Amino acid sequence: MADAPKSAAPATKAPPAWRQRRYLFWLIPLLLLPLPFYLGQYKQYVVNLILVYVPVGVGFNIVVGNLGLLAFSNVAFFGIGAYTSGVLALKLGWPWWATILPAGLMGGLVGCIAGVPALRGVRLFYLAIMTLAFGELLRWVYIRWVPVTGGSFGMSVPKASINVFGWPLPTEGDKFYAFLFLAVLMVVLTDRLLRSRFGRAFMAIKGNEQAAAAMGIPTDRYILLAFAWGGFVVGVGGSMYAALVGHVTPIAFDLAELILEFAVVMVGGLGSLVGSVLGAAIITAAPEFFREWPGFQEMLFGVLIVLVILFLPRGVASLLARVHPIFIDRYYRD
Amino acid sequence: MAALLELTDVTVRFGGLVAVDGVSLTVSAGEICAVIGPNGAGKTTLFNAVSGNVAINGGRILFQGEEIHGLTPHQISTKGVRRTFQNGGLFPHLTALENVLVGLHARVDSDILGLLLGTSAAKRAESAATARARELLDLMDIGHVADHLASDLSGGQQRILEIVRALATEPPLLLLDEPAVGLAPHMRSQLVAIIRRLASERGIGILLIEHAIELVMSVADRVIVLNYGKKVADAPPAQVRADKAVLEAYLGHA
Numbered sequence: 029m030a031d032a033p034k035s036a037a038p039a040t041k042a043p044p045a046w047r048q049r050r051y052l053f054w055l056i057p058l059l060l061l062p063l064p065f066y067l068g069q070y071k072q073y074v075v076n077l078i079l080v081y082v083p084v085g086v087g088f089n090i091v092v093g094n095l096g097l098l099a100f101s102n103v104a105f106f107g108i109g110a111y112t113s114g115v116l117a118l119k120l121g122w123p124w125w126a127t128i129l130p131a132g133l134m135g136g137l138v139g140c141i142a143g144v145p146a147l148r149g150v151r152l153f154y155l156a157i158m159t160l161a162f163g164e165l166l167r168w169v170y171i172r173w174v175p176v177t178g179g180s181f182g183m184s185v186p187k188a189s190i191n192v193f194g195w196p197l198p199t200e201g202d203k204f205y206a207f208l209f210l211a212v213l214m215v216v217l218t219d220r221l222l223r224s225r226f227g228r229a230f231m232a233i234k235g236n237e238q239a240a241a242a243m244g245i246p247t248d249r250y251i252l253l254a255f256a257w258g259g260f261v262v263g264v265g266g267s268m269y270a271a272l273v274g275h276v277t278p279i280a281f282d283l284a285e286l287i288l289e290f291a292v293v294m295v296g297g298l299g300s301l302v303g304s305v306l307g308a309a310i311i312t313a314a315p316e317f318f319r320e321w322p323g324f325q326e327m328l329f330g331v332l333i334v335l336v337i338l339f340l341p342r343g344v345a346s347l348l349a350r351v352h353p354i355f356i357d358r359y360y361r362d
Numbered sequence: 363m364a365a366l367l368e369l370t371d372v373t374v375r376f377g378g379l380v381a382v383d384g385v386s387l388t389v390s391a392g393e394i395c396a397v398i399g400p401n402g403a404g405k406t407t408l409f410n411a412v413s414g415n416v417a418i419n420g421g422r423i424l425f426q427g428e429e430i431h432g433l434t435p436h437q438i439s440t441k442g443v444r445r446t447f448q449n450g451g452l453f454p455h456l457t458a459l460e461n462v463l464v465g466l467h468a469r470v471d472s473d474i475l476g477l478l479l480g481t482s483a484a485k486r487a488e489s490a491a492t493a494r495a496r497e498l499l500d501l502m503d504i505g506h507v508a509d510h511l512a513s514d515l516s517g518g519q520q521r522i523l524e525i526v527r528a529l530a531t532e533p534p535l536l537l538l539d540e541p542a543v544g545l546a547p548h549m550r551s552q553l554v555a556i557i558r559r560l561a562s563e564r565g566i567g568i569l570l571i572e573h574a575i576e577l578v579m580s581v582a583d584r585v586i587v588l589n590y591g592k593k594v595a596d597a598p599p600a601q602v603r604a605d606k607a608v609l610e611a612y613l614g615h616a
Contacts, residue, residue, distance in 0.1 A: 217478050224477045224488055225463070225470040228456070232464045235453030241435040242413060242445050244468040244531070253474075299455075359460050360495075361488045 049354060057212050064201030072200035073272070074316055079207040080268045081308035083214040085292035086301065087135075087262030092290075093299030094222060095254040096234025098152055101142035101159035102289050104166045105135040105259040107281035109266020114276040115176055117189040124185070125192045128210070128267045135263015136256040138166070143255030147248050163286065170278040182277030190271050197271070207268055214261045219301055221257060228359045230254050234299075295336045297343025300357050306344050364427065366391050366535050366567040367412070367443070371421035372431075374407050374591075381407040383591035384421065391534060392565040394557060396578040396599075399588035405571045406448060408588070409537055412569070413445045414438040425535065440468050444528040445537035448571075450520060454513035458504065458523050461512050462495040465530035469494075495530070502526050502556070518549035525556065529566070536560065538570035542577050550574065554581050579603060 064072060088102040112134040113127040145158045170177045177183065190197050197203045221227055229250040232240035241247050270276050288311060296307020310332075318328040340346055348355040365388035374382040382404045389395045397405050410416035412423060414435040423431040430438050439445075453461055463470075470491040476484030499505040502522050507515055515523060521541055528536060538557070542550050554577060560566045561583075572578045578585060578599065585602040587595035595608050602608055 220477050220480060221474070224472055224484070225467050225491070226474060226477065228460060228464050229467060231456055231460070232453050232467075235455055236447075236451055238415065238435070239447060239451035239453065240464070242415075242439050242447075242451065243464050243527070244436050244439040245464070246434075246436045359456065360463055360492045361485065362492050 052354070057208055060208060064199075064204050067201075069200050072204060074313060076200055076203055076207050076272050078309050078312040079204070079211040080265055080272055081289075081292055081312050082211040082305050083261045083265035083268070084289055085296060085304035085308045086214055086218050087258040087260070087265065088289055089293045089296070089299065089301070089304045090218065090222075090230070090254055090258040090261070091139075092293060093297075093303075094227065094230040094234065095251065096230075096299075097146055097251070097254075098156040099142060099146065099159040099255070100156055100286060100290070101139075101162050102258075102262055103281045103283075103286040104138055104142060104159075104163040105262035106266045106269070106285070106289070107163075107166055107170065107278075108138045109135045109263030110270040110276045110280070111170060111177060111266075112263070113267040113270040114183050114185050117185050117270075118183050119176070121186075122189065123192075123194070124190045124197075124267075124271050125206075127270075128264060131267035131270075132260040132264040135266060136260035138263075139255040139257075139259020140252055142259070143252050146251050146255070160283075160286075163281070164283075167278050167281055170281070177276075177278075180278060182275055182280075185270050185274050185276065187274065190274070203272060207272070210264060210268055214264055215301065215305060218257070218261060222301060222357070223359055223361050226250070226253065231299075231359055291333050295333060295343055297345030300343060300345035302348060302355050302357065303343045303345030306348075310344065365389065365424075366393075366426060367569065368424040369408075369412070369421065370424075372408070372411060372418050372423060373420035374404070374411050374416055375419045380591050382411060382418075385588070385591070385593050386421075387586055387593065387596065389535065389567045389569050391567050392561050393583050394561045394568045394570070394581055395584045395586065396582035397569065397571050397586045397588060398573070398575070398578055402590075403588040404591040405588055406539060407591075409445065409539055409569075409571060412438075413443060413537060439533075442531075442533040443535045443537065444531065444533040446521075446524045446528050446539055446541060448539040448543070450524065452512040452520055452524055452527070455511065457509050457511055458499060458515065458519075459492070459495050459508040461523060462498055462527050462530055463491055465527035466491050466495060469531055498526050498530055499523075517544050518546065518552070521545060521549070521553065522556065529560070532564075533566070535567045535569070538568060538572075540571055540573060542572060542574045550577060553577075557581055 084106055091097055091099050109131040112131040113124060116122040116127040116130060117124055142159055142162050146155055150158060171180050192206055197206060229245045232245060233247050233250060237247055292307040292311045295310055297303025314332055315325055315329050318325045367389040369385060369387050371384045371386055372382055373384055385408060399405055407416060411418050414433055418431050422429060425441060425443055430441060470487055472484040472487040496505060496508055499508050504519055504522055507519060542553055557568060558581060561568055582599055585599050586593060587608050595602050595605055
């Protein structure tokens with residue numbers, strides 16, 4: 029190997045076959061389609077809640093996992109999405125489906141605002157505490173801005189408004205299809221973004237900000253973009269939450285909620301899109317399994333989280349990655 | 363021939379400390395120019411000034427006749443001044459291929475809307491970039507580790523990968539900050555061969571910082587010696603080697 033490398037380019041290798049089999053992922057939503065025919069209202073509600081937490085986890089993971097910034101403003105994006113849908117439906121009489129995009133856009137806007145300190149070079153614990161404070165500040169706005177938000181008691185989303193192009197969604201099973209569509213859409217769009225130069229820019233900033241800039245990446249712009257996209261996706265999740273629960277209150281967006289959302293990311297796998305989806309399913313469904321041991325429910329839930337973080341620091345997604353390389357996140361397209 | 367890079371009286375101060383003191387130098391296309399000097403001589407600060415990581419307090423820096431001081435690092439990089447880092451600037455959690463793709467960032471013309479909508483133009487731009495990145499890795503004989511994480515590569519492979527990544531956009535000027543540190547002897551000679559080839563075949567101007575004196579003497583067309591931020595010599599290696607003052611003060615008794 030001591031001599032100079034040959035300058036003739038060998039034929040470039042074909043990408044591994046498993047990478048071309050990513051369309052197999054479409055089987056997951058397809059197999060879920062008949063679910064409402066088998067599940068009762070309550071179990072369907074839990075499944076729907078999982079679908080709400082898919083975009084919530086996906087958006088959070090973009091900022092903390094892919095961009096790698098310790099920003100805890102996720103609950104602010106979630107809340108603003110839910111309140112945007114609630115206010116538009118209750119005060120302006122919009123149908124729910126029309127409020128989804130505004131909820132996402134408001135989430136993205138709030139994401140940009142939450143990302144501003146990061147542009148000033150605020151990092152680590154300082155960024156963590158600032159973004160935490162930002163989330164609490166918004167919660168204070170929900171509580172105090174009574175004419176719009178309904179204050180501490182929150183607001184009810186009119187049942188009639190929960191429809192898609194006038195098609196009502198009276199049962200959990202009906203909501204399921206709308207939610208499945210939105211959750212899949214958010215995952216697919218995020219996957220496209222991450223497996224492009226945009227996602228690679230996020231990952232580069234996470235790895236070495238100075239080197240990222242030296243590669244010609246305008247780091248400020250990409251930090252803001254990650255916050256905006258994360259906020260958008262989580263805002264859509266907030267809109268879904270408003271439709272699912274039918275009631276938006278400030279208490280739903282407190283620190284306990286933030287910890288739950290952070291658990292989704294950590295248990296699923298930091299920086300892994302597959303992990304965000306898995307984390308949403310595990311964190312939302314696990315308490316239901318522990319229902320058989322009343323009184324121990326919260327404790328068992330806590331133990332589960334501790335065990336996963338202890339033995340799988342890269343989350344449950346890292347287990348799957350060992351099973352088959354198709355589950356490994358890669359940031360390019362062949 | 364007009365100089366590719368031209369520094370005139372560049373001064374960088376950190377508080378009361380003058381890290382770079384009125385340094386002038388030029389690098390031409392295809393020329394390999396080495397900067398040596400004892401620790402704290404201001405070599406890396408000089409590099410950081412050129413790449414925009416440190417603001418200069420005096421003088422000017424011209425690249426292809428255009429002032430670049432005052433621009434941000436990513437703007438300077440986009441203009442065609444690319445660098446490597448002393449302690450390894452690779453993205454350890456990305457694969458070798460992804461590292462090169464980040465290097466290609468400015469050359470991938472996929473827009474965000476096209477990507478989200480999944481237009482074929484955006485997809486084509488992305489997969490063309492991937493093919494190009496694989497090709498670049500193959501050119502330097504590290505194509506077989508394309509899908510390995512950068513942190514899993516050997517020291518020599520990491521160093522070569524960083525050069526491949528920096529050169530992905532075919533910049534006219536390359537800054538190498540101690541490329542040979544920690545490399546085994548046979549890897550060093552491979553590195554020397556690569557550096558020579560970049561300069562002679564592709565006409566890339568190379569400015570490098572290096573402590574390994576034998577490497578500097580064998581590869582450089584010109585050696586610049588810094589001490590306490592000041593330039594004390596600027597001559598071909600043989601001449602610098604013969605300079606008694608330089609030898610004793612900065613190279614030790616070689």
